[in-house]
Amino acid sequence: MSYCVSSDTKDLGKFSTTLGYSQLMVAAAGKPALEALFDDGWTEDVDDCVKELREVADAGDENVSDTANGLADLIVAETFIMIHNGVGEEETDKPMAKALGAAIVVKASYASDLQKGNAGQDHVQELAKVIREFLHSAGKQVAAKVREYGAGLKKAASPVSPDDDVETLLSKILPIDWSALPAKTQAILKKIAQESGAKALAQVHITDQDIFSDVNDAAAEWAYERAAEMVGMKWVDGELVTNPDAKWAIDETTRNMIRDIVTEAFEGPMTIQELASSIEDAGAFSEVRAMLIARTESAKAAVSGQIDGWKKSGVVAKVGWQTGADHDENSDCNCSDNRDDSPYDLSDVPEYPDHPNDNCDLYPVLAGEEGSGEEADEE
Numbered sequence: 001m002s003y004c005v006s007s008d009t010k011d012l013g014k015f016s017t018t019l020g021y022s023q024l025m026v027a028a029a030g031k032p033a034l035e036a037l038f039d040d041g042w043t044e045d046v047d048d049c050v051k052e053l054r055e056v057a058d059a060g061d062e063n064v065s066d067t068a069n070g071l072a073d074l075i076v077a078e079t080f081i082m083i084h085n086g087v088g089e090e091e092t093d094k095p096m097a098k099a100l101g102a103a104i105v106v107k108a109s110y111a112s113d114l115q116k117g118n119a120g121q122d123h124v125q126e127l128a129k130v131i132r133e134f135l136h137s138a139g140k141q142v143a144a145k146v147r148e149y150g151a152g153l154k155k156a157a158s159p160v161s162p163d164d165d166v167e168t169l170l171s172k173i174l175p176i177d178w179s180a181l182p183a184k185t186q187a188i189l190k191k192i193a194q195e196s197g198a199k200a201l202a203q204v205h206i207t208d209q210d211i212f213s214d215v216n217d218a219a220a221e222w223a224y225e226r227a228a229e230m231v232g233m234k235w236v237d238g239e240l241v242t243n244p245d246a247k248w249a250i251d252e253t254t255r256n257m258i259r260d261i262v263t264e265a266f267e268g269p270m271t272i273q274e275l276a277s278s279i280e281d282a283g284a285f286s287e288v289r290a291m292l293i294a295r296t297e298s299a300k301a302a303v304s305g306q307i308d309g310w311k312k313s314g315v316v317a318k319v320g321w322q323t324g325a326d327h328d329e330n331s332d333c334n335c336s337d338n339r340d341d342s343p344y345d346l347s348d349v350p351e352y353p354d355h356p357n358d359n360c361d362l363y364p365v366l367a368g369e370e371g372s373g374e375e376a377d378e379e
């Protein structure tokens with residue numbers, strides 16, 4: 001049985017009702033062992049925690065009672081519990097597992113933490129810097145080509161056939177040559193994937209060095225491929241070539257953004273000079289976009305490492321998908337469906353993140369524990 005517990009806000013995952021858990025935290029006021037557990041995310045005071053949970057269950061209403069007994073049962077049964085409580089992951093890793101005697105206790109949110117800025121920010125910043133510098137210079141180059149094109153026109157802003165001229169201009173200013181970027185991003189993506197893989201192994205208590213080194217190799221291979229795919233390319237015999245099947249490729253988005261700006265320029269009163277400036281300043285080449293890309297790619301790298309770690313651990317059967325505490329159920333994305341359809345086979349986990357700034361989490365379901373996810377979902 002896999003359970004997700006959260007002590008930071010309303011998010012209770014699959015443990016019990018949200019209401020029950022937040023009420024439990026209120027009801028636990030004055031119980032020292034439980035207060036410490038909720039504050040710290042872990043405790044060494046297992047016996048007292050169970051004792052106090054039973055007391056709270058006896059005194060509380062149905063929600064509180066179910067939740068308190070459920071948590072106490074989990075602790076007693078040494079069931080797999082995932083604590084996702086908003087404190088640093090180092091603090092919630094082994095001490096909690098040891099304290100509760102649980103099979104696993106973790107905060108499995110390295111990927112979402114990368115996106116939320118709670119972990120691995122040195123890597124994200126490093127990646128953002130590389131991407132930012134590249135985009136900045138690409139923007140300047142495209143703008144320069146626009147000016148060059150404009151110099152050869154007599155009536156730059158009043159084309160006879162807008163469609164033709166949009167295409168003509170685009171063909172002169174594109175494509176951007178992305179081939180210098182993979183060499184720079186690859187090493188950073190590799191570090192993230194490897195760190196995440198190591199965390200995933202530690203999380204399921206694997207210490208075998210051979211497995212670690214397998215996971216490291218897989219992470220390096222993934223980073224090599226992804227650094228190319230990310231810019232719409234792939235490696236063939238050590239050479240970067242165009243990859244029409246690239247997923248989540250930033251070259252395509254960039255192209256579309258430029259196309260929109262150019263099209264708009266030809267529809268309205270805009271000179272070529274103004275167009276050049278507006279391309280240079282466009283969101284496509286902005287610092288904000290560089291950061292967004294860096295976060296998304298970091299999360300991808302983290303999840304890739306994580307899943308490889310779980311795969312090679314030999315003890316993880318499935319992967320659960322949990323939506324973030326503040327995820328909007330009505331938002332136009334696949335997160336809720338992914339959660340409802342989870343847990344997944346290791347080879348079948350949906351693309352993560354589902355969208356930029358996705359704050360979902362993946363968690364491991366151990367072999368022998370799968371199949372009980374449905375009944376655990378009491379919401």
Ligand SMILES: [Zn+2]
Pocket residue numbers: 327331333334335336354355358
């Ligand atoms: Zn979503």
